[in-house]
Amino acid sequence: MHRKVAANGNEAIANAMRIANPDVCGAYPITPATEIMQRFTTFVSNGKVKTEMVLAESEHSAMSACIGAAAAGGRVATATSSQGMALMWEMLFIASGLRLPIVMGMANRALSAPINIHGDHSDGMGARDCGWIHLYCENAQEAFDNMLMAFKLAEHMDVRLPVMVGMDGFITSHAIQTMEWIDDETAANFIGEYKSTNPLLDIKNPVSYGPLILADLYMEYRKAQEHVMSGVPKVVLDIAKEFEQISGRKYGLFEEYRLDDAEVAIVVMSSAAGTTKEIIDQFREKGIKVGLLKPRLFRPFPYAEVGEALKHLKAVAVLDRADCFGGSHGPLYVDIASALYNYAQRPVLINKIFGLGGRDYMPDHAEYVINELLQITKDGKVKSVKEYIGVRE
């Protein structure tokens, strides 16, 4: 039975965690992800899960507890945001380097200073190269679905890597939306039993985690890790296919919206894609060929597939909800540019920085960007490659 409900993103992630029934959950509260763990600890108290909660004194410790528990041989999950993610940073690399399939919900939020509790992608982007798999969600439904798939993906024997599932802080984490649960049994069967690899608690087969690897072998381990990452997209697609069977919902490496025959397009992640689709429909009604590409699997970034999907366009605007200070462009722009660079024929590319610290992304912003793309297709003139939109000048 699939139940339609009104729920927010935090509730969606907490319920996916309940269904996964992790052995251990190391956590520390932080806005706007706090509600995930608040709801989850209620499940623990009410005996809905058999999870051992480790309420740590910081996110660094929370992730350390997750790492220890995953190495010990358990299914492990947690959630965080912003400064919490930043404090975990050191441990994120250890989780991925040790190949521990930890799953983490992330309500994306701006970083201090100045302090701000609202949604942007600074936290996730700051952790983009830490060896975790990143999935990003447009709404609560996707948060639920991606979180369920994240367990299967992380724990897949060809993967064994940690996965973070990002949704926009407050916009998705707290706004109540219509979504559909998958009944517990079907969803739990989909995720499957946890199988451990080299568990520390198997005392008959003693193992050691975290040895010193110096110049004579470090590069081999890094290359091996890169190789495992390169195989992730295939597993993501296989799991999505299986997920479609139980949910009826289709997922790819990214979503293409009216992109096939489009001449110009916007690339944008997470909740802003919803607003953008609305405006694209309005342009389409006027016969203007506009489309959208919404990345879902952000790490590993599917460069070849994204390049193929965008190469036919005349002009593309990449909208970044984070900036790289001192870097030339936003982080998503840099990846899209890399995906397209090797094509002899490629679209003109512009970059817009938007929505920082929870600044609203309004329909007229999408309209403004599309009009600029259309003007570029007419006169070929780019007024500036990178621009902040929705900022007071």
Next chain:
Amino acid sequence: MKTWKEVPPGAVITEPGSSRKFKTGSWRAFRPKWIPENCIQCLFCWIYCPDMSVKVKDGKRTEFDYDYCKGCGICALECPGKKGNKAIVMEEEGK
């Protein structure tokens, strides 16, 4: 040496006791020397050695295990010796 295709996932060591193969004694710049006539068999050296390089047999201290002794000198520092005469002294390697 292993290639990247051969290294174990996550660098997990699955062979118990394999650290025995890694002879850390080659790091040593100073070598502890045991002087049995000054030794009171208190076993402080055995307790304090951060490795397991002080060998004990039948409750008695025997020779150092130079395959693993890194020459840190902790044993020599802690050794009370007999009447102010140390039972462990550190000597520079290669001299």
